[in-house]
Amino acid sequence: MRKIKAATFVSLDGVMQAPGGPEEDPTGGFAYGGWMFHYADDTIGATIGETFAKPFDLLLGRFTYDIFAAYWPYAPADHPIAKSFNAVTKYVATHDPETMNWRNTKWLGKDPIATLREMKKEDGPDLVIQGSSELIQQLLPAGLIDEITLMIFPLTLGKGKRLFGSGTVPAGLKLTRSQTSSTGALIATYERGGEVRTGSFGQDTPSEAEIERRRKLK
Secondary structure, X not given: OOOEXXXXXXXXXXXXXXXXXXXXXXXXXXXXXXXXXXXXXXXXXXXXXXXXXXXXXXXXXXXXXXXXXXXXXXXXXXXXXXXXXXXXXXXXXXOOHHHOOOOOEEEOOOOHHHHHHHHOOOOOOEEEEEOOHHHHHHHOOOOOOOEEEEEEEOOOOOOOOEOOOOOOOOOOEEEEEEEEOOOOOEEEEEEEOOOOOOOOOOOOOOOHHHHHHHHHHO
């Protein structure tokens, strides 16, 4: 069984747009591209290294795919991430598959959700999402993301593409790992944890059985 894992740089207010550089994604007039640069340290580097230490394939939305395809094939051949990214299979959600030319790229088809449901049943390396905020918004309500590693940086950005958008569905999460970087970033890995549970600290709140009993007496 293959898992789908998302590994995401995110601001404290949930923005994940253009962490790596000013020209990465200026969509919508975003003015803070490269916002994570000054927070990088050995802990962040080790987390990124661990993400790609095990066999994996990439799962990308079209916008992130185009950014990667314009950079990684031309990066130094001995760069560890370039070597991995160029070699692995890139599965891409797009309406225009004919224009993808990065080697080892595969189209997810006209129904990416259905395709990924079938792929998760197969044997093979896990599928790692990088960036791809729009794809994440599609996969979360479909229940297809098994694990999310958030690198949460101590700043707010206001506007920008967000990890959890307006279509996010209620869900419980289970924290499986956490640590802090020397620059104040929080690194937390979550797995799905079932439905949202509610309760009350009120002393006089009646139980569900009592509420039902009172309803019948009316």
